[in-house]
Structure formats: structure tokens, C-alpha cells
Amino acid sequence: MTRSRTALRLRRVLRAWQLYVLLAPVLLYFAVFKYWPMYGVQIAFRDYNPSDGFSGSPWVGLAHFERFFSSFQFDLLLTNTLVLAVLNLLVVFPIPILLALLVNQLVSQRFRNVVQTVLYAPAFISTVIVVGIIYVFFSPRSGLVNHVISLVGGTPINFLAEPGWFRPLYIGSGVWQDAGFSMVIYLAALAGIDPSLHEAAKIDGASALQRIRHVDVPGILPVVSILFILAVGNLLNVGFEKALLLQTPLNMSTSQIIQTYVYQAGLQQAQFSYSAAIGLFNSLINLGLLLTFNWVARRFQQSSVI
């Protein structure tokens, strides 16, 4: 009986060969560019030597991890990364939700469209350009911001050389660039809410705020929680390209995060195994956070919805 079932399965597989041909390039891509690097992660436990490859280099156990945990940089890197990540979650994540709730209530359809299009636009500007804009606007001598500061009687600030200004610049530009883009996703979710719920609430005398609180918020909660879980799972991968671009020798004490350090130690100084270990540490924490929050969200939704 099992044999006939296997045979049946094999026949189904063979009959679908053309679908596998269509799928093959994608599978090959994932095997080479996603799974091969995963296999290559083992160099974090070896002393990688290019001529011996991933699996031929000698094992060194946890030596690279121990070196990282005991390095003088460790506390600084972890703190900087976590602070930036948490600020991102606390500031950059909720703002688009608030914006979407407000925009959704706007009476004038034309104004709504203007708001959407304008706020959405910066999402298409590259990270390099956004950081370039920051450099131009916050330049100590010619920047517009410092002109305004001197105009109101303050002393110009060299924003990119002050460690204290790295986080505000990073988070602020993040809001400027991404809030509109995420807002549109929430607006789409809001558009999916059954309009009769709003009408019923209006007839019952609910104000705009009450309708937001009791109709809109519960309506987009599933989308919010999915995006939140994903954001948490990416907590430590905070757009490190921007951090790298905003980094100057003078603001390192706040701008050096785990990922920028991996780039410098690994690719600029060719310490492949050591920086692979740091990257793995980063990924594992991410994965742990993701699973934890996913579990929490599932429990939370079970107890509140059902």
C-alpha cells in the first residue's frame, strides 16, 4: 500500500515537471545566495582560510565569540545598537499609525490625496541622498539649520561631529523618509474596514475620536501586529547602511553599532571569522526576539479576540 502511494506521489511529481522547471531558477537562487551563506556561517567557529573554504578551515570553537564578548568595544556596541533599535520601535514605528488614523478621518478627498502623495515621496529617495541632504542642511558653516540657529541668536552646532546628535539625526530622518510609506499600508488596511461599522457608530453618536478608538484601531490591529513582529525581528538590523553613511570619526561613540562594526572588522580588515561570529550573534538575538514576540502576540490575540 505504501508502495502504491509512493508511486502515485512520484507520478504527480513527474507530471508537474514543467512547474518545477519554472521554479528551478528561484530555488537555485535561494540555494546559492541564502542557504550557502547559512552553511558558511560555520566559519564563525573556525579560522577561515580562503584556500580551505568554509568546511576545510580548522575549528576553534567559541574563541571568536569569547574575544568579542570580552573586547572593550562590546558594551558600547551593544548599547548603541539597542538604543537605536528601541528608539526606532518607540518613535518611528507608531508615527505612521497615528498619521494614517488622522488622514483616514480627513473630510476632503483632495487634501487626503495631497497628504498621501507628499508624505509618500521621500520613500523613493535613496539612503545616500537622504544622508547627503542631512550633510547639506546640517553643515556647520553653510547649512540652512545653522543659519536659522544663528538667526535666532544661537551658536552654530557641528551636528555630524557631535556624538549626542547622531541619534536625533538618525531617528528624525527615519521619520521624515519612511512615515509616509508605512502610512499608506495602514491606510489600505483602514480602507478594508466595513463602512457599515462607521455608520453604525455615527448613528450611535460616536465622535471622530471614539470611532478611531473603537472601529479603526481594532480594525487595523492584525496588520499592526504583523508589522510590529517583523520590526522586532529586525530590531538589531536597524538600517545600518544609514548608520554607516552618517558615521564620522568624531561621532563613533554613538554611531558605531554591531553591523557597522561587522563591516569594518570583516570587510575592511579581512577578519572574516571574527566578524562572522559577531554577525551570527546579532542574527541569533534577532531570531530570539522575533520568536518571543510572535509567541506573545499569538497568546495576546487568543485571549483578547476569542
Place this chain on the structure above:
Amino acid sequence: MATATAARTPRPRQPLSGRVSDRAFNRASVLLMSVAILAVAYPIYFIVIASVSDPNAVQNGQVLLAPSGFTLEGYERIFSDPTILRGFGNSVLYTALASAISVVLIVSGGYALSRRDLPGRRTITFLLVITLFFDGGMIPRYLVVKELGMLNTIWAMVIPAAVGVWNLLIARSFFDVTIPHELREAAQLDGASDFRFFFRIAVPLATSLIVLMAMIHQVANWNAFFDALIFLNDADKYPLQLVLRNILIQSDLSQLGATTGDIESYAQAQRVGELVKYGTIVVSTLPVIALIPFLQKHFTKGALLGAVKS
């Protein structure tokens, strides 16, 4: 599930007071949104007017609402600068090729995954989704590209980042929703093979998906810089973003007219350098901004479909 919680309707209040407070609420949010629009739009507007203004006026803070001392010198420099032009050309080439590769992979793979009669569909999808949550990281990825001999070649710019799981799932959902099973069964009864059905029916029906994916990848590839930073060594292979990084962030204006080396031309290069900065921001962003009206409509649908369906 949304309706279950939303069904808890709020306590009724007097309808009239509700209406008055609604009007105040609307006025407050119109005001707030106007501030937001200004905060987002002004920096962009400023850069445009600064790019055609006299650099001295910009430096002194005289340019705020309108350009002052109109000049196109910055743009003249940009369009005669070999480094910027080469970067522009490279970016066009990489973007076109990379988008084409991505679209082919995503549409064919997404279609196959959308077929419920594909044996092993669940396992394959699971294996793809795992990569969203765990990956080897920057270093092993770099070493794999190196091992493949792709370093410092155009292939490093168009293949390693070709397929995102997210986009693949959007494509899968798209085919799942738009192509009825009956249609395929009918075609099968008429003797159409999977290939024939895919090329003759699925692909023509997927025009909007193809357009969406092409545009998403064009934007992403046009704006990408990190892969170029780690995979390319030769400056003449640099895409525009990497050239821009040198000009905007590292203030490397050495190519701009510093050939003679005397102080006067150096000062002149500095002066034009500021203009060039504003101008390059405009020139490099314009091709992408022009896509927004086309993208916006499709994108919301696609993004939501992908977010909810996963």
C-alpha cells in the same frame, strides 16, 4: 476577526455635541497634516531652488523661498563630469538588467508556487520563508559571491539581490487570486501543458503584477549602494549612488576642475562644488520620483496583499 472586537460599540452620546467636536477634530488634523506636508516638502523644495541659485547666496542663507542669482552652472558641471556621467550610465545598465532578471525569476517562481497541485509546495514555501528570519549575514554572503568569481563584475550588481521572499509571496498571492482554477482545468482538458498555460494565459493576465515588480525593482536597484560598496573595486564600475556618496558625504570634489591647482581655480571648484551637491541630488532623484504616480496605486494593493497573505 476585526469585526469581533469592533462589534463592542461605544456608549451613545448626544449626537449634536459629537458633530461639533468632529468639526474641531477635523480642523486640528488638517492643520497638523499641513505642518507635516511642509516639513516633508520644504527640504526637497529648498534643494531644487538651491541647485539653481548663486552658491554665495545659498551659503549666506539668502535663499529660502525662491532662487536668488539664477544660474545653471551646477548642472553644466554635472552633465560634463565624466565620473557622474559614467555612474549614471552604470546605474541605468545595472538597474535595467537587474530588474529584468528579478521580474523573470519572481513571475515564473511565483506562478509555480501559486499552483496548489505543485507537489511539495508547502515545504518549498516554508524553506523560502525561513530566509526572512535567519540568514548567514554579511560576511558569508560576501565570501560566497567571492567564491563564485563575481567580485568586481556586473554580475555582483544584478544577481545576489535578485529575489526578495516578500515579492515572491506577493506574486504567488496575485496568481492565486487572479487566475481561477477552473480556467486552468479547462485549459488542461483542452490539452494545454503547464508551460503553454503559463506563457499563453498566466503571463498575459499578470501584466499589472509585472509592471509593479519591474517598478519596485527599478527603484530598489537605482537606490542601492551597499552591494556596490562591498563587491566593486574599480571606480569606473561604480553606480551613481556610490559616486554620489563620494561627492555628497565624503566631499570628494577632486575631479571638479581641480586640474590646474592654483588657488583661484580651487576656490572656484569649491564654489561650484556646493552647487554640484544640490544639483546631483536633483538629477539622481528625478528618475525615481517620476515613477511615483504610477507606483502608488499598485503598490498599496500589492503591499497589503503580501503583508496579510503571508
